[in-house]
Amino acid sequence: MHQRRASICRFALLALLLSGLLFGCVSTRVTHVGPLANGERLVTLVVSEDRQVVLHECRDVPALGPLLGCQTSRALALPDGATVRAVKVVRYTDVLPSRMAFEIDAHELCHAIASVQGIDDPCHAENRGIVESAAALRPRVP
Secondary structure (H helix, E strand, O other): HHHHHHHHHHHHHHHHHHHHHHHHHOOOEEEEEEEEOOOOEEEEEEEEEEEEHHHHHHHOOOOOOOEEEEEEEEEEOOOOEEEEEEEEEEEEEEOOHHHHHHHHHHHHHHHHHHHHHHOOOOOOOOOOOOOOHHHHOOOOOO
C-alpha cells in the first residue's frame, strides 16, 4: 500500500513537471516608479502573459471588445497642496519583455507622465536613473 502511494505521488509530480515544461508558466511583471512626497508612486506598470491578471487589474474599465490592457489614474494630494495624477498601465503580452526592457519602459513612462503634468520629475529619485537590471553592463556612478 505504501509503495503504491509513493508511485502515485511520483507519477503526479512527474506529470506536473512535464506540464510545466510543455505548456510553460505564465508570468507577470509589476513595478512602481516615481516616488512622490506623500509616499505614493507616480507610475505602476503591469505586463502579464496571464489574461486573468489583466482582467482583474482592469475590472473597473469599460471595454467593447476583448480586454487586452487599460490605463487608470487617480488624483493624489501632495504635502505642498499640489495635486498629481498617479497612473497605472496594464497590458497583456504574448511574451514578457526582459527585466531590463521592462525597467526601461517603466522609467521612460514615468518621465512622460511627470512631464505632461508639469511636476518635478521624481523618476530619478531612488536610483539616479540607473537601470538596476543592467548594472553589470557598466560601472556604477558614485
